[in-house]
Amino acid sequence: MSLEHISRRGFIKLTGVAAAGLGLSACGGSGSGSSSGSSAAGAIKIGGIGPITGATAIYGNATKFGAQVAVDKVNDSEGKTVFELNWQDDEGDAEKAVNAYNNLMDWGMQILVGTTTTTPCVAVADKTANDRIFQLTPSASSTDVTAGKDNVFQMCFTDPNQGEKSAEYIAKKKLGSKIAIIYNNSDAYSTGIYNGFSKAAPGLGLEIVSTQMFTDDSATDFSVQLNDAKSKGADLVFLPIYYTPASLILQQAKSMGFAPKFVGCDGMDGILTVEGFDTSLAEGLVLLTPFVASADDAETKGFVEAYKKLTGTSEDPNQFAADAYDCVLAIYAALKDSSVNASSSNADICAELLKTFGSGSYVYSGLTGKDMTWGSNGEVSKDPKGVVITNGKYESLD
Amino acid sequence: MGFLTNLINGISLGSVYAIIALGYTMVYGIAKMLNFAHGDVIMVGGYVCFFAMGSLGLPPLVGVLLAVIACTCLGIVVERLAYKPLREAPSLAVLITAIGVSYFLQNSALLLWGADPKAFASVVPFPSITLFNGQLTISSVTIATVLAAAIIMVALTLFTTKTKMGKAMRACSEDKGAAELMGINVNSTISMVFAIGSGLAAIAGVLLCSAYPTLVPTTGSMPGIKAFTAAVLGGIGSIPGAALGGVLLGVIEIFAKAYIGTQLADAIVFAVLIVVLLIRPAGLLGKEIREKV
């Protein structure tokens, strides 16, 4: 290949025009951003950050729409507290997340719901701790998210916690004894659960016979991993992974005639809503999830309906959406009787919310758990729901 | 039996890579450009077939046909709008444009079809074959994929050696200036190559999604990169080379996972590629071109 010079004359000309344009807009942005909370509508400005483009866009979009449903609900209830949501894309990347955060600061954000994924969340949490913005993440589940920061709280289980809970659940319900694990070792969530699980399992009488990995780049063929589990005589395969690769694993296990018990985590929720998915493949799949879209209570039904209406699709919301919905409503419940309003500074709002969330005695019941409480370290305490898929539907195991 | 199972899985995965790599190598051989958007055309093919079968309820074969037609049109349009104005430009400028097209297709798919994964129903609705008392199962998709890869390779070889159009393509590949002097319309030949390459991408997309049935807007990108690797491994520009490289890459990937470890499988695959290229710097079946002084 020959590498020739590219005409630079034209480029420099273009960039000059673009630079002028960008420079102007950058200055314009600063003017409106500096005064926070002066919104005419009197709404408290909630910022949201999550990937709405890129490989992890499913989760970011779910949280975005989930939060929007909650904000609409709050605003329709005609209380004195009104919210305004501004969701920014971070492509699942720490750098872009910090950019999105700064953008929201220019907008005048007072509370942050986000970020959706872990690594960006750790980067942003450092900023919110400095700037005194209250942060509640729907789904960033690493312990690093909250560690050392008093203003950051989680709506989801932490990864090691979820790993331990899964091991306990498997042992308690006697789902299997010879365990094979397939996890994504290029993903912090999956590796975190695996570590928690593998630490807890031996003490519970569970024998891990096969540990196999895959990466985001090789998440198509799982024949080797499944063959290993099969040949080692595993009667239960633990899948601490998201439902997209899991649907492939189930399909490939079936085609090779391997039928152990499959157990997943909260990331598995959503597998039944995959368009075109043969739900018979997931028959008997057990998963621990805080949220079940097919639940009968009015709150869940209302949420599912509003979510479908908002997205304009027939797909059920997954637990990411429910977590984000709970985030907004938990904040609303903590704020609605307080003195803060849209003209309060973000630091005042943060202090007010810390009085409730940080007290250790704040109890909130939402879609993803009854009587949730938060520890002083920001981690949520709630019980996972064990469900088994029967006839293409979730059925409670408890 | 474990070895045989792994081998079959490797060949199955490799055949998908091979079909994608054939598209890569065709375009590279004639247009001398790395079409990084190729993987995303695969994704588009997958979606078209998915909606044809799922939403419109058409039979699989019609779905495949529609995907091929849609992708061929897409290939022609993209070529006309994005690549043709850059015919005289340096190859890296075209490479960056191809990356732009790749981003464009991915983000269009995201906006049109959403980020939620779609589960693809196999286009090969036959049961698996079971051998040796159930110790070995070969799925019908595997057979279809291997057959398709072989047929496409043979057809492309015949096309480029026997037909007038194919010969024109080879002439363009050798020397564009001389080909033009011989009365070959280089521009339309290159457009034709893009049409064929994109049609192949559609078939690859349908088979990829049949074998590994999850469809998201980024479905094509990683197989695209792997297939590009495969095409280089086999010697880029060479049709049998692309097929060989694809199958080899698939087998190496599965064997690396099975016998060395799943933890570092990607690293091992790429390390094998490097070793092969160090021994044969122009790929397995690539032509060593002597430089003229």
Place this chain on the structure above:
Amino acid sequence: MDKIRNLSKTTKSNAITYGIVIVAFLVMQGLIAAHAVSHSLIGLLVPICAYICMAISLNLVVGISGELSLGHAGFMSVGAFSGLVAVSFFKGIVGAGPLCLLIAIVIAGVFAAVAGVLIGLPVMRLRGDYLAIVTLAFGEIIKNLLNNLYVGLDDHGLHFSMKSAEALGMQGGKILIEGPKGAVGIPQLSSFLAGFILILFTLFVVLNLINSRTGRAIMAVRDNRIAAESVGINVTKYRLIAFVVSAALAGMAGALYAMNFSSIAPKKFDFNTSILILVFVVLGGMGNIRGGIIAAALLTVLPEQLRFIGDYRMLIYAIVLIVVMIVTNNAKIQSVLGEFKERFRRRGDDKAAQAADAVEGGAKHE
């Protein structure tokens, strides 16, 4: 006579490049002092500096040495993570300040240079697209290895493992790098000033290299390898020099980048990041250091300025990319632009422009 004019021309051109960087820095500092800049632009400054350094260093390989490298983010990654370990190690000795950052950047450069030599030796046997795919492969290998790397620091010093955090055998202490999670709790030592100094350093190294005997040898190899070989230039050696220097500079930029965020994962430095840097170089004009700097700055700011478009942001970015490539490289559009230009130009300048165009045309080679 000609020689002197040429010399003064490059000196002048280099002075302009330095000048642009310094003026841009001073203007930005002034605007920040006057509170005239948005949060989002201030937050972008360090990443922009890091990307500018990456673009300059990649330009050395792609533009000056004429090799297509698709794995440049790998060196950034090596630099980022070795720099992080260095910071944690030296923080207790010299305190978390500029000196610590300096040490980290130097160590990052050394590690990336070592990686550059290890990768460069086999890679330099290859050419063209084969070289490109091997650099891509090395980038992927680095990412895969780092996804499995665990590093911890306790009273006994550093611990390394390729298995898990437990396998480190730590007694208390802190886990610095934890596989796919990467590093968290990074002290944020990078600043706009540090980035500015690193850009100047990178520029200094690269411009001096280009205008030295070594640089001329590298360009001779690019323009005609066989001719260069026939006059006794050691082709592999000069290609390797360009590659390793570029890797070291990329490593330094990586350390600067990593120290700007409190968490960084190996996933960040993937094929897409390599491509992003390549886009800067190609858009700026290959071998054109100044163009690369401007392109890196603009293309980092552009997606942020497009945020108001919402969902269509990345789509518009893709379209802008394609359109800019076509406009700057299509002969027809260029000639129309040229005519346009002529109308606004005096006759005297016209001749100079034609001469310059002729030189530029001459610089094209097959």
